Amino acid sequence: MSRERRGTARDLPDPSAGYTLRDMVSGFGGRLRDGELGSLPVVVGLVVIAVLFQALNPRFLAPGNLVNLTLQAAPLGVIALGVVVVLLVAQIDLSVGSVSGLASAVVGVAAMRLQWPLLVGIAAAIAAGAAIGAFYGFLLTRFGVPSFLITLAGLLGFLGVQLVLLGPSGSINIPFSNPLVQFANTWFLPPWAAYVIAGVAAMGVLGAGLARRRRRLRAQLPAEHPSVSIVKAVLLLGVLCLAVWYLSLDRGTAVMPVLFLLLVVAISYLLRRTRWGRSVFAVGGNPDAARRAGLPVTRTLVTAFMICSAFAALGGVLQAARLGSATTLTGSADTNLNAIAAAIIGGTSLFGGRGGAWSAVLGVLVISAISSGLTLLNLDSSVRYMVTGAVLLLAVIVDSLSRRSRASRGRA
Amino acid sequence: MANAPILEMRGITKRFPGVVALSDVSMTVTRGEIHAICGENGAGKSTLMKVLSGVYPYGTYEGEIIYEGEEVRFSDTKQSESAGIAIIHQELALIPQLSITENLFLGNEISRFGTIDWVASQKRARELLDLVGLHEDPDALIRTLGVGKQQLVEIAKALHKDVKLLILDEPTAALNEAESQHLLDLLTGFKASGMTAILISHKLNEVQRVADSITIIRDGKTVETLDVTAGGVDEDRIIRGMVGRSLESRFPQRTPRIGETFFEVRNWTVQHPVDPDRLVCKDESFYVRRGEIVGFAGLMGAGRTELAMSVFGRSYGTYLGGEIIKDGRPIQITNVHEAIENGMGYVSEDRKTLGLNLLDTVKRATVSARLEKISRAGVVDELKEYQIAEEYRQALRIKANSVDEGVSKLSGGNQQKVVLAKWMFTDPELLILDEPTRGIDVGAKYEIYNIINQLAAQGKGIVLISSELPELLGMSDRIYTIFEGQITNVLPAEQADPESLMVSMTSTRRTRQAA
Amino acid sequence: MAATDDRLEPVVSMRAISKSFGHVQALRNVDLDLYRGEVVALVGDNGAGKSTLVKVLAGVHAPDAGTITFRGRIVSIPSPAASRELGIATVFQDLALCDNLDVVANLFLGHELGRGSLDEETMEQRSWELLRRLSARIPSVRMPVATLSGGQRQTVAIARSLIGDPTVVILDEPTAALGVAQTAEVLNLIELLRDQGHCVVLISHNMADVQAVADRVIVLRLGRVNGRFRAPELSYEDIIASITGVLNLEEGTPEDDPRERLPDGPARPLRSPGGSTPAGDAEGGAR
Amino acid sequence: MSKFSDGMRTLTGGRGLSQYSMIIALVAIILVFEIWTGGYTLDPTNVINMVQQYSYILILAIGMVMLIIAGHIDLSVGSVAAFVGIVVAQSMAVWHLPAGLAMLLGLVVGALVGAWQGFWVAYVRVPAFIVTLAGQLIFRGANQVVGNSTAVPTPDSYNWIGNGFLPDFGPDFGYSNPTLILGLVVIAALIWKEVHDRRKRVRMGASPQPVWVSVVRLVLLCGITIFATFLFATGRVGTSFPIVGIIAGVLILVYSFVTSSTVFGRHIYAVGGNASAAVLSGVKSRGVNFLLMMNMSILAAVAGMVFVGNAQASGPFDGTGWELDAIAAVFVGGAAIFGGVGTVAGSIIGAFVMAFLANGLSLLGLDASWVSIIRGLVLLAAVAFDVYNKTQGRPSIIGLLLGGFRRKKPNITEEAIQAQPQGLEKPSGDQVDKVPLS
Numbered sequence A: 001m002s003r004e005r006r007g008t009a010r011d012l013p014d015p016s017a018g019y020t021l022r023d024m025v026s027g028f029g030g031r032l033r034d035g036e037l038g039s040l041p042v043v044v045g046l047v048v049i050a051v052l053f054q055a056l057n058p059r060f061l062a063p064g065n066l067v068n069l070t071l072q073a074a075p076l077g078v079i080a081l082g083v084v085v086v087l088l089v090a091q092i093d094l095s096v097g098s099v100s101g102l103a104s105a106v107v108g109v110a111a112m113r114l115q116w117p118l119l120v121g122i123a124a125a126i127a128a129g130a131a132i133g134a135f136y137g138f139l140l141t142r143f144g145v146p147s148f149l150i151t152l153a154g155l156l157g158f159l160g161v162q163l164v165l166l167g168p169s170g171s172i173n174i175p176f177s178n179p180l181v182q183f184a185n186t187w188f189l190p191p192w193a194a195y196v197i198a199g200v201a202a203m204g205v206l207g208a209g210l211a212r213r214r215r216r217l218r219a220q221l222p223a224e225h226p227s228v229s230i231v232k233a234v235l236l237l238g239v240l241c242l243a244v245w246y247l248s249l250d251r252g253t254a255v256m257p258v259l260f261l262l263l264v265v266a267i268s269y270l271l272r273r274t275r276w277g278r279s280v281f282a283v284g285g286n287p288d289a290a291r292r293a294g295l296p297v298t299r300t301l302v303t304a305f306m307i308c309s310a311f312a313a314l315g316g317v318l319q320a321a322r323l324g325s326a327t328t329l330t331g332s333a334d335t336n337l338n339a340i341a342a343a344i345i346g347g348t349s350l351f352g353g354r355g356g357a358w359s360a361v362l363g364v365l366v367i368s369a370i371s372s373g374l375t376l377l378n379l380d381s382s383v384r385y386m387v388t389g390a391v392l393l394l395a396v397i398v399d400s401l402s403r404r405s406r407a408s409r410g411r412a
Numbered sequence B: 001m002a003n004a005p006i007l008e009m010r011g012i013t014k015r016f017p018g019v020v021a022l023s024d025v026s027m028t029v030t031r032g033e034i035h036a037i038c039g040e041n042g043a044g045k046s047t048l049m050k051v052l053s054g055v056y057p058y059g060t061y062e063g064e065i066i067y068e069g070e071e072v073r074f075s076d077t078k079q080s081e082s083a084g085i086a087i088i089h090q091e092l093a094l095i096p097q098l099s100i101t102e103n104l105f106l107g108n109e110i111s112r113f114g115t116i117d118w119v120a121s122q123k124r125a126r127e128l129l130d131l132v133g134l135h136e137d138p139d140a141l142i143r144t145l146g147v148g149k150q151q152l153v154e155i156a157k158a159l160h161k162d163v164k165l166l167i168l169d170e171p172t173a174a175l176n177e178a179e180s181q182h183l184l185d186l187l188t189g190f191k192a193s194g195m196t197a198i199l200i201s202h203k204l205n206e207v208q209r210v211a212d213s214i215t216i217i218r219d220g221k222t223v224e225t226l227d228v229t230a231g232g233v234d235e236d237r238i239i240r241g242m243v244g245r246s247l248e249s250r251f252p253q254r255t256p257r258i259g260e261t262f263f264e265v266r267n268w269t270v271q272h273p274v275d276p277d278r279l280v281c282k283d284e285s286f287y288v289r290r291g292e293i294v295g296f297a298g299l300m301g302a303g304r305t306e307l308a309m310s311v312f313g314r315s316y317g318t319y320l321g322g323e324i325i326k327d328g329r330p331i332q333i334t335n336v337h338e339a340i341e342n343g344m345g346y347v348s349e350d351r352k353t354l355g356l357n358l359l360d361t362v363k364r365a366t367v368s369a370r371l372e373k374i375s376r377a378g379v380v381d382e383l384k385e386y387q388i389a390e391e392y393r394q395a396l397r398i399k400a401n402s403v404d405e406g407v408s409k410l411s412g413g414n415q416q417k418v419v420l421a422k423w424m425f426t427d428p429e430l431l432i433l434d435e436p437t438r439g440i441d442v443g444a445k446y447e448i449y450n451i452i453n454q455l456a457a458q459g460k461g462i463v464l465i466s467s468e469l470p471e472l473l474g475m476s477d478r479i480y481t482i483f484e485g486q487i488t489n490v491l492p493a494e495q496a497d498p499e500s501l502m503v504s505m506t507s508t509r510r511t512r513q514a515a
Numbered sequence C: 001m002a003a004t005d006d007r008l009e010p011v012v013s014m015r016a017i018s019k020s021f022g023h024v025q026a027l028r029n030v031d032l033d034l035y036r037g038e039v040v041a042l043v044g045d046n047g048a049g050k051s052t053l054v055k056v057l058a059g060v061h062a063p064d065a066g067t068i069t070f071r072g073r074i075v076s077i078p079s080p081a082a083s084r085e086l087g088i089a090t091v092f093q094d095l096a097l098c099d100n101l102d103v104v105a106n107l108f109l110g111h112e113l114g115r116g117s118l119d120e121e122t123m124e125q126r127s128w129e130l131l132r133r134l135s136a137r138i139p140s141v142r143m144p145v146a147t148l149s150g151g152q153r154q155t156v157a158i159a160r161s162l163i164g165d166p167t168v169v170i171l172d173e174p175t176a177a178l179g180v181a182q183t184a185e186v187l188n189l190i191e192l193l194r195d196q197g198h199c200v201v202l203i204s205h206n207m208a209d210v211q212a213v214a215d216r217v218i219v220l221r222l223g224r225v226n227g228r229f230r231a232p233e234l235s236y237e238d239i240i241a242s243i244t245g246v247l248n249l250e251e252g253t254p255e256d257d258p259r260e261r262l263p264d265g266p267a268r269p270l271r272s273p274g275g276s277t278p279a280g281d282a283e284g285g286a287r
Numbered sequence D: 001m002s003k004f005s006d007g008m009r010t011l012t013g014g015r016g017l018s019q020y021s022m023i024i025a026l027v028a029i030i031l032v033f034e035i036w037t038g039g040y041t042l043d044p045t046n047v048i049n050m051v052q053q054y055s056y057i058l059i060l061a062i063g064m065v066m067l068i069i070a071g072h073i074d075l076s077v078g079s080v081a082a083f084v085g086i087v088v089a090q091s092m093a094v095w096h097l098p099a100g101l102a103m104l105l106g107l108v109v110g111a112l113v114g115a116w117q118g119f120w121v122a123y124v125r126v127p128a129f130i131v132t133l134a135g136q137l138i139f140r141g142a143n144q145v146v147g148n149s150t151a152v153p154t155p156d157s158y159n160w161i162g163n164g165f166l167p168d169f170g171p172d173f174g175y176s177n178p179t180l181i182l183g184l185v186v187i188a189a190l191i192w193k194e195v196h197d198r199r200k201r202v203r204m205g206a207s208p209q210p211v212w213v214s215v216v217r218l219v220l221l222c223g224i225t226i227f228a229t230f231l232f233a234t235g236r237v238g239t240s241f242p243i244v245g246i247i248a249g250v251l252i253l254v255y256s257f258v259t260s261s262t263v264f265g266r267h268i269y270a271v272g273g274n275a276s277a278a279v280l281s282g283v284k285s286r287g288v289n290f291l292l293m294m295n296m297s298i299l300a301a302v303a304g305m306v307f308v309g310n311a312q313a314s315g316p317f318d319g320t321g322w323e324l325d326a327i328a329a330v331f332v333g334g335a336a337i338f339g340g341v342g343t344v345a346g347s348i349i350g351a352f353v354m355a356f357l358a359n360g361l362s363l364l365g366l367d368a369s370w371v372s373i374i375r376g377l378v379l380l381a382a383v384a385f386d387v388y389n390k391t392q393g394r395p396s397i398i399g400l401l402l403g404g405f406r407r408k409k410p411n412i413t414e415e416a417i418q419a420q421p422q423g424l425e426k427p428s429g430d431q432v433d434k435v436p437l438s
Helices: A003-007 A021-034 A040-055 A061-086 A095-111 A118-143 A146-167 A179-185 A191-218 A228-247 A255-275 A275-285 A287-292 A299-324 A334-345 A357-375 A383-407 B047-051 B077-082 B100-104 B118-132 B147-160 B175-192 B204-210 B235-243 B306-311 B334-343 B349-356 B360-368 B380-394 B412-425 B443-457 B469-475 B498-505 C050-058 C079-085 C103-107 C122-133 C152-163 C180-195 C207-213 C238-242 C259-263 C277-286 D003-010 D016-036 D046-069 D077-093 D099-124 D130-145 D156-163 D177-204 D211-233 D241-262 D265-274 D275-280 D285-312 D322-331 D344-363 D370-389 D397-402 D414-418
Strands: A171-173 A325-327 B007-016 B018-031 B034-038 B060-067 B070-072 B084-090 B165-169 B196-200 B213-218 B221-227 B261-271 B281-287 B293-296 B316-328 B329-331 B343-346 B430-434 B461-466 B478-485 B485-492 C013-021 C024-034 C038-044 C065-070 C074-075 C088-091 C168-172 C199-203 C215-220 C224-230
Touching: A021 A255, A021 B306, A040 A275, A040 A357, A040 D003, A040 D275, A061 A255, A061 A275, A061 A299, A061 A334, A095 A118, A095 A146, A095 A171, A095 A299, A095 A325, A095 A334, A118 A146, A118 A179, A118 A299, A118 B165, A118 C038, A118 D370, A146 C079, A146 D370, A179 A255, A179 A299, A179 B070, A191 A228, A191 B100, A191 B443, A191 C122, A255 A275, A255 A299, A255 A357, A275 A287, A275 A299, A275 C103, A287 A299, A299 A325, A299 A334, A334 A357, A334 A383, A334 D130, A357 A383, A383 D099, A383 D130, B007 B047, B018 B034, B018 B047, B018 B060, B018 B196, B018 B213, B034 B047, B034 B175, B034 B204, B034 B235, B047 B060, B047 B084, B047 B165, B047 C079, B077 C079, B084 B147, B084 B380, B100 B147, B118 B147, B147 B165, B147 B175, B175 B196, B175 B204, B204 B235, B204 C088, B213 B235, B213 C215, B235 D285, B261 B306, B281 B306, B281 B485, B293 B306, B293 B443, B293 B469, B293 B498, B306 B343, B306 B430, B306 B461, B306 B469, B306 C065, B329 C180, B334 B343, B343 B412, B349 B412, B360 B412, B360 C122, B380 B412, B380 D077, B380 D177, B412 B443, B443 B461, B461 B469, B469 B498, B478 B498, B485 B498, B498 C238, C013 C050, C013 D414, C024 C038, C024 C050, C024 C224, C024 C277, C038 C207, C038 C238, C050 C079, C050 C088, C050 C168, C050 C199, C079 C088, C088 C152, C103 C152, C122 C152, C152 C168, C152 C180, C180 C207, C199 C207, C207 C238, C224 C238, D016 D344, D046 D211, D046 D265, D046 D285, D046 D322, D046 D344, D077 D099, D077 D130, D077 D322, D099 D130, D099 D156, D156 D241, D156 D285, D177 D211, D241 D265, D241 D285, D241 D344, D265 D275, D265 D285, D275 D285, D322 D344, D344 D370
Parallel strands: B018 B221, B034 B196, B034 B213, B084 B165, B165 B196, B293 B461, B293 B478, B343 B430, B430 B461, C038 C199, C038 C215, C088 C168, C168 C199
Antiparallel strands: A171 A325, B007 B018, B007 B060, B060 B070, B213 B221, B261 B281, B261 B316, B316 B329, B478 B485, C013 C024, C013 C065, C065 C074, C215 C224
16 A cells, blocks of 8 residues: 555656656655655565564464454554644644543443444544544644643543543443444455455556546646556555455455545545645644745644544544443553554654655554564563554654754755 | 923822832923923833823822922822823824724713714814814724824814823824924924923934923933023933933943954854755954954844854854864864853843843843852852842842842843843853844943943953944944855954945955955 | 836835834835836845835735825735735745645645645646746755755745735845855846846845846835935945945935836836736736 | 742742642642541541652652753653662562662662663653653553563562651650651751841842741741641551651752752753753753753652552552653642743642642542543643743733734844833833934
């Protein structure tokens, strides 16, 4: 999936040379030399992780484990996707864990105790998340309280609300028969459907590429040679089909990760192709310039926080669905850090304005792969904590250093 | 002018917590004259007028006010208004969303049987507007008028209240010349019809033109009252009264005693901190002698500050090359701490973001650049700190209630003095002053010049960076000019004039070569 | 004001503009006329009021007194947005670019094209057109602005100001941060703008630059106009003398009579080739 | 507590409101819980328990306030404390280190952890909150690795630092003698300090405060001390003033002195108040940041060791949420979110507020969920109070909600120069100045 990213309009190589496959490769090489590494280190890291764990435990790359990994990664990925948006506007939300926990509790209470229709419960949970985000955005834009402090208070406060909702027993079980749980655990695409989706995705890439080429030619702009789109689509198709085939050796392609990828595509579209997305990047890059250009800075900040909290809530719902219960532990401990770490590892800058929706996918794959590998090795959560923490620190250090080197080269 | 005085203020003293704003001020205003009050900012003019108009009620000040022959004790502005005293403040008290008529009669509506008589109001409004020479539709909204016209509305409003004594606080500050002229003519016209006016103004030419007598206030005290009608009062005379000295000596006299060269910068080259394509200092060299004041002239952005800061412990940009030679041997200075230890000091042009921690008190700020001097084993001797700060406070005449006062509460001039004190305390041999008098009162400027001269007399080398050419010409012994990061010229002060400097400040060409 | 040719009619005329900040009077009774197809340089000592004057036009400061006439209509410019709407574009010294965004995104920041989803192609095409019109040497419009050099960034900022096809372009110290080659680039650009019928107001400290491109030089001193010079008779010494106040040319200098400008007027095309500036067309049509 | 007076005499002037309001908040909280719990809050047993149980907040708040003054924060203190705790416990259990040596080891480990985090913050300039966020995870994990995710008991020889008391001696009056003596010493110290301060002010030539102020302050402080002394002296037989209290007290005294009277202390305030001005005054800000991060971790180590001693075992979930207690204590204690403002004394009062709150709520049997909500709200309220105090015109809350309040960095423009603070004289324009020029 990561290949498609390179094809988006933003990263096109030098147009004066025309767009052919060779340019694409050489442009990529040029960026590498410039130190604009993009997602390469993460992809390499992912491969290293895979090889390492496979060597230590051959079950790591077994289809069964990979299916589990996709299921495990999806809820966290959804949360990380929200964090990406907030990071892009150069803010942070430390409370995504608590908010996801709260949302899982809301769904549990609504569905089991109050016997509300399931969808209403889910909607209530997401609405609660959005409301929390709006509250953060309001405090930030109206009072100027730094976001990490507001959300630190939120981390504590909403954890409490979660516990209150769950009541003294500390957990609400959602029976396995509940569609929500089934969705998260047993809904798998039939193989043909998975292949169809892979095909549609590839066709989509191809179609989008060709349509863009047509529009660019009409606008008398240099455009990629059709071969570029075709190769990209074929590659994508190949990769996806391989993945679907491999997963189908076990239970197959689950619905939940597909939902996550759909959300990523949607957010990616919003970020790259709409005014709102443009103002997100502008606000994150240079709020002053954004304000002077007449962009709605306050609105952008508030919506970014709302999206973040709403996605955190959705992630919490999925987590509860996957576990079949909403407990005091949902969203606790490392969810927060995993989500933030995933976003930063995937390449979204802590300092705003750089990154994209796909970084949530990459980051969450890294985090989930590590945690799954460590679990396979029978190393307990403690080591996982340490490794995640170290990876987060590493990502932030890389981010800080590259920012400084950009600054020293006049590319602040 | 043998009329009886309409107003006499005797021995007015007004205290604010910790400050005496007015001490024993007396003035007499003759009926039918225009009486001007002059003084520097903060001299107490506005306070005096607030006492008169009842903003500060009777009892909060000492002294007596005799108006129309009897002592009055206003407890609010309403009372003074009904006595016929109207004050027009700098900030106009008009409501922009209402019409001229509505504003004119605000609080004094012309009413019949409890309802506002709009017909009569309109008529009266037209009369009043005619009186002040404002030809506007009385229904026009205030916000559609310019400041000058609003001022006239304000005056018309006062006229409606049957005013005997009109006080104008800086009426022409915001007006252009034509409008000012009109206003002053109006005043003279009113005088002819027997009204008395008190005019507070900074514009001495106006004052000189329309006033019959001038009371000068300095530091909350009446200095003198000049009778303009008697002649011999010109702007210089007024200024002398205001600042307490003649203005020929805007820059205090000093006999330079210049010693040997002790500080030299050679081939100094610095790169812009983020843009590597840019050099902010290109191979620059200069030197400073003991007891010498060296001026640096350049337009904003020419690289004066960049040069100074990069020399001062490389606190700006990326150092590329060049050396600093002190007392004949090269020294390595890589950070500010070393710069201070090597006897350098730098007073920033931006005292709020680079010069002071605004959360500090005067005493903490004073010692902050050289804490080692008053500490033993890392422990600050608070007694010494207090004494030193107090010493500087008195020596530099820093106006603060005590050295425990927060610097954020001080005025710009006094903040600047604190910054100066802070650097004097480090006992530098070379003191770089970057725009030391920007945004500062004339009086305070003079004091700062005095301090600079004293420092030079002690044998310190002073680098004075300034945007004001008269200041550079008046203070320096030698002047370097900088243009686009390069030193383009150097002139002894006596050979320099504004044009020759400006030429070198705006191009690389050199008019005259000098040592 | 009887002239029929729009070249003879000032686009902007400021009359008796005064502005004070507290007790500091930054502008006193300043008159200024701006015409299409000329470069007007504002020069003066530090604190002479150049920036304040420009900020009045840019809608940052409201004048305390005086009138601004824009194409014969008295206008007030209460906000930067209003200034842009009138067709006055200002490029301040800090450029206000978003370094993380590419050139196209920066050019159209706040004025993106496309309904719902952004019309990247049209924006890119327009960007190329614009940059080509400015003969800008920018390797790719899809590069983040952070990777451009100082001169290129200045070009992008100027190009951005041209998006709404303004009549008046104000440049505040455009060459202050640039090297020699880049300065030349920007100066060329300024001449290009003039030739395309814009009125360029240039604030500069660099007399060489001013002499190179300015048609008229207005000297401000202590908030007043202290001298007006026209291109053929620009004398460096006079300008300096006027800046320092030795010379006071304001009294006795005739207010810029358009007829005097006419002889060297036709030498320059006053509209962009093909008369494609909509603003010019609108004005022509109105008459 | 003798630095109480320092808290009142605010360092910064003008922030008196928040300084006094937190004392009022403390008294109010104590009174409310005293009533709700039917007088149990101020029962000697409870007070002794509370000191032993919550002294970690006091210790952490000291380090945290210094960090926050300098403009940083540490979110890892809980994990670091737990990590150090388990290291100490294991070193005694596995290597059979004597208690003293184990404590020393704990301090060294704390210092190393601090150096690690400080390096990233000070020299690589990664924001502290994210470094310590990673640290939170890393050291939590490290704790569980070292302790195999189980609780490790600690020997009695060690536990006295957590739950020990001053040894009793002398004749039995029904009170604990050492506590009485300690109380007397404190009172003597208070009186000496007051006299000393007055004398110092006289020598400075400054007008000393009126005598009645000194007397009232002394009476109040001594009253509190006597009250506290009797509380601690009348506890169960065998109890007296806890060792933990002594440790916390010594740390408070030392760090109050460091922050208020040493060069290093001044540098902390300088870096937090205006970092660029500090650098231009010769402050080595990177060194200051590094030392502060390191100091925080050392104090976290102390807090962890004390806690382990009290619990008599080090567990895998020790220290969760401590960072929030400490941060809330600091902000309740009047520190500013943008740095430069705050005192150790204030933070100690804030820490007492948090401790009484936690203790009171648990006495009331409120469950963890509500405690968590309330603590979050307290943090938010403290931060909001600071932001509210900072707004220049002090508009009403409503005005703040509706109006266009924007925080602006001071930028020097013509207007800004004009709008300088109103002091004794207004900064002038150069109106007069320009007359002779033209």
